[in-house]
Amino acid sequence: AQKVTQAQTEISVVEKEDVTLDCVYETRDTTYYLFWYKQPPSGELVFLIRRNSFDEQNEISGRYSWNFQKSTSSFNFTITASQVVDSAVYFCALSEKTYTGGFKTIFGAGTRLFVKA
Amino acid sequence: NAGVTQTPKFQVLKTGQSMTLQCAQDMNHEYMSWYRQDPGMGLRLIHYSVGAGITDQGEVPNGYNVSRSTTEDFPLRLLSAAPSQTSVYFCASRPTGFTNQPQHFGDGTRLSIL
Numbered sequence: 001a002q003k004v005t006q007a008q009t010e011i012s013v014v015e016k017e018d019v020t021l022d023c024v025y026e027t028r029d030t031t032y033y034l035f036w037y038k039q040p041p042s043g044e045l046v047f048l049i050r051r052n053s054f055d056e057q058n059e060i061s062g063r064y065s066w067n068f069q070k071s072t073s074s075f076n077f078t079i080t081a082s083q084v085v086d087s088a089v090y091f092c093a094l095s096e097k098t099y100t101g102g103f104k105t106i107f108g109a110g111t112r113l114f115v116k117a
Numbered sequence: 118n119a120g121v122t123q124t125p126k127f128q129v130l131k132t133g134q135s136m137t138l139q140c141a142q143d144m145n146h147e148y149m150s151w152y153r154q155d156p157g158m159g160l161r162l163i164h165y166s167v168g169a170g171i172t173d174q175g176e177v178p179n180g181y182n183v184s185r186s187t188t189e190d191f192p193l194r195l196l197s198a199a200p201s202q203t204s205v206y207f208c209a210s211r212p213t214g215f216t217n218q219p220q221h222f223g224d225g226t227r228l229s230i231l
Binding site for chain 1: 148150152157158159160161162165167171173175176205207209213217218219220222224225
């Protein structure tokens, strides 16, 4: 069965600090996908990144970077030089195949990030 | 583009009442899903559908029914509402269930069961 664990319930940092959000997943599949979504205080869910199980390259997008390590089943997300606008709940998600051949996606419990000015 | 539209945005029910949460998308997406979001629990998958006529259970299906008679619509039915079903419900869609493009989410329905 698939499972996503985000052990950090809440993190509080001061603006300009770097912060890493942890994500550990469990799956029996060799083909799967990992995602990060952001939910700002306004409530909508915003897609940030997708990574497939065959691509372990790290990715950087501006102040955001992601570290995918299959050996530890982790897909961690780092925000460099955090800003107040980064305050949100961040969700890690895992998609794996179902018996119908399609993929279903489950989410972790989320990490609430507070960035103080 | 409307994207994923959920109605109503807010609803208060009494225990035992039935209710259908509506979800419609105008992007011709094959895959649709329903999640509930509770504090400290993240988003939990209730039901999903990889195409018209095909539905399957997610992590927390009990107390909910779905059907998918058209590509556009994926209603979620509460047959006999319980206070434990008080939550924010999100509907999502993506082009197909057989690849893994990111999902598009609706704005959510905030449901309170008294």
